[in-house]
Amino acid sequence: MSMKITHEIKESTIIITLDGELDASSSVILDEELSDPEIMKYSKILVDCKNLHYISSAGLGVFISHLQRFEDAQIKLIFFNMQDKVRNVFEILGLDLLMTIVSNYEEALTIADE
């Protein structure tokens, strides 16, 4: 599998760490992770993209398909530590305007607590 997903829980926050490449093959496991009903217990989902080296439309599609559900439940979804080349893919579709992408973990925590 070209994608490894781990998570860490801190009270009402879940930090999801993506390690590898999210393509049409590997994005299935991300979808399973975000579809888990347990995730709705948290009010903040922080996604660490430091080791996310690649994302295709299939990976973007997983986030697109869950975004409204999280917003409706007032769950904040925040991406941080994203590599420039990966952020560029979000920007090509204008997703950087619809999703919250910040530079680092500290900034993600600040935004999450607003």
Added chain:
Amino acid sequence: MNNVIRVNCSKKNLKPIRDFVTEYLEPLKLSDIMMNQIVLAVDEICANLIIHANQEDPSKYISLAIHKQPSVLKFEITDNGVAFQKSNYKEPNIEEHVKVGKKGGVGIALVNRIMDKVEFSTNGSKNICLLYKKIK
């Protein structure tokens, strides 16, 4: 340098295709962003052909050939599956996708925005997709 790769229609072969494109383009010293965009556009077309045109049938194959012209890269991707109907294609409204929770349908939009020219044609049972990218 070998400029052709042929793989069967399994999603697992997307990674080897990306690695092939990356390796082929390495000597061109493109920026990280440009390299990633080109690899992405080829990956999107190949994923569509493997999943939609050939229903992930492992007995079917797709081929990619890369042609380097002085200031343009040309990618030729061929298969024998169901031809892509460009006339049926509609640019996605991303905000609408978010609203209804739609998972797919943004791949071709990425390809169109990244590449300088995108062509689809059919010759008998063979479908040909040509992608052109200016590099200078």
